[in-house]
Amino acid sequence: MEDKNRAPRASDASGAPGWPFAGHGSGISSLDELCGGEREEASILSEFGWSIPMDSGTIGEDDGFSGFGLEGAPGPSEAVVAPPESRSDQPTAALPARSGDAVSSSSSEEPPPEADEKPAETANKSTKKGQKRSRQPRFAFMTKSEIDHLEDGYRWRKYGQKAVKNSPFPRSYYRCTNSKCTVKKRVERSSEDPSIVITTYEGQHCHHTVSFPRGSAHAQNAAAFADHVALSPPQLYLPAMQFHQNLAVGAGQLLQTPRGQHQPSLPARTSPLPTDEGLLGDMVPPGMRNR
DNA sequence: CGGGTTTGACCTGCGC
DNA sequence: GCGCAGGTCAAACCCG
Numbered sequence A: 001m002e003d004k005n006r007a008p009r010a011s012d013a014s015g016a017p018g019w020p021f022a023g024h025g026s027g028i029s030s031l032d033e034l035c036g037g038e039r040e041e042a043s044i045l046s047e048f049g050w051s052i053p054m055d056s057g058t059i060g061e062d063d064g065f066s067g068f069g070l071e072g073a074p075g076p077s078e079a080v081v082a083p084p085e086s087r088s089d090q091p092t093a094a095l096p097a098r099s100g101d102a103v104s105s106s107s108s109e110e111p112p113p114e115a116d117e118k119p120a121e122t123a124n125k126s127t128k129k130g131q132k133r134s135r136q137p138r139f140a141f142m143t144k145s146e147i148d149h150l151e152d153g154y155r156w157r158k159y160g161q162k163a164v165k166n167s168p169f170p171r172s173y174y175r176c177t178n179s180k181c182t183v184k185k186r187v188e189r190s191s192e193d194p195s196i197v198i199t200t201y202e203g204q205h206c207h208h209t210v211s212f213p214r215g216s217a218h219a220q221n222a223a224a225f226a227d228h229v230a231l232s233p234p235q236l237y238l239p240a241m242q243f244h245q246n247l248a249v250g251a252g253q254l255l256q257t258p259r260g261q262h263q264p265s266l267p268a269r270t271s272p273l274p275t276d277e278g279l280l281g282d283m284v285p286p287g288m289r290n291r
Numbered sequence B: 001c002g003g004g005t006t007t008g009a010c011c012t013g014c015g016c
Numbered sequence C: 001g002c003g004c005a006g007g008t009c010a011a012a013c014c015c016g
Helices: A031-036 A038-048 A056-062 A102-108 A120-126 A217-231 A240-256 A279-283
Strands: A138-144 A156-163 A170-176 A184-189 A196-202
Touching: none
Parallel strands: none
Antiparallel strands: A138 A196, A156 A170, A170 A184, A184 A196
16 A cells, blocks of 8 residues: 555655656646656645545555546545446445555645655655655556556656565556656556556656657556646546546446557546547536647 | 666554 | 554666
């Protein structure tokens, strides 16, 4: 699960919030703002009140995750979207929250953006204590693929791997190789359907992609998703049910994807509806689609 | 040699 | 208070 337990490292503590795939319509005027003005961005996210819960921990352990989730910058909780078939009638909020992920702690009191006041040199250990790690916005999506680490246009360095409870598949932890970028992502396979890769992004890139392979559906979808998300913060603040229903569409599409083909459940791309329709149409009012 | 991966140890919060 | 589980660190290792 996401660990709010650990205090952020010097870089993490800066609270660089934001979304992956910055520059794809995140609303940030400049990528530089992300690396240099994280704090500012945090407030922006908070202002929007993005709080569609998404519990990364639940994703892997609940097997039920079949969509993506969003979390407000120092968002209180995350939750996951239930599988279309088994939980379509349950509101997101009712989903089991995992071991305190952000759910319990962050909801009680938000880690103030100032949480990074500690000197960098002591950040390593000392900041781990007494301070809750500031949580960054996250989103996750499922991809039916035999490849664990899907290409998304950025370069990642693996920094850890852990076995996940109730899952035969380990979870891998990656960090963006850009030293100024604090974006992280977790990759794991669904224990229910090994062919599905669950990717969870945390944070926002403060730089452009290293490369963005045209042929990579995953990359394009990821970017599209980022666009989508970035464009409609207010719309993302949806009632659980509505949100879930929207996700179900993407998930359904996803599962129809032939094995081996990267096809994340990104609404904007997976929906059978014309571009910018489907989920986008549900979540983004016409007035906001002026792109 | 630089950059990425592997992997065991460590840290922390939560639940019992 | 203790054990568990998730997340991260960092040394060792691998590879081009």
